Amino acid sequence: MDKAFGVNSSDIGPRLPGLFVEAGMTSPRVTMRQNAFLRGEEKRLWELTLEEARPAIVEHGVATNEDLDRVCAELCRIAEDETVLVMLARVTQVWARR
Secondary structure, eight states: OBTTTTBOOTTOGGGHHHHHHHTTOEEEEEEEEOOEESSSGGGGHHHHHHHHHHHHHHHTTSSOHHHHHHHHHHHHHHHHOTTSOEEOOOEEEEEEEO
16 A cells, blocks of 8 residues: 555556455456547546646645646647557456355
């Protein structure tokens, strides 16, 4: 768990089936999904996410507003370019029996 923000790491997905077994569940089943977009509002996810996180990023000194302006402008350019594929993080789903 990330101590700074109290969240699990972004690579927990492949470990989920084992965690279910450790919790006493049996026969885990797994699906993984990763969305990708060439056009549409979905391509703006990274830009919009960064904008929403801007106050915390600046407050913690990770980047300045000027840095974020540059990155967001580039992400906007990428979202408008239909030759660039934008992929979202892989989503892992696990279900099992108790």
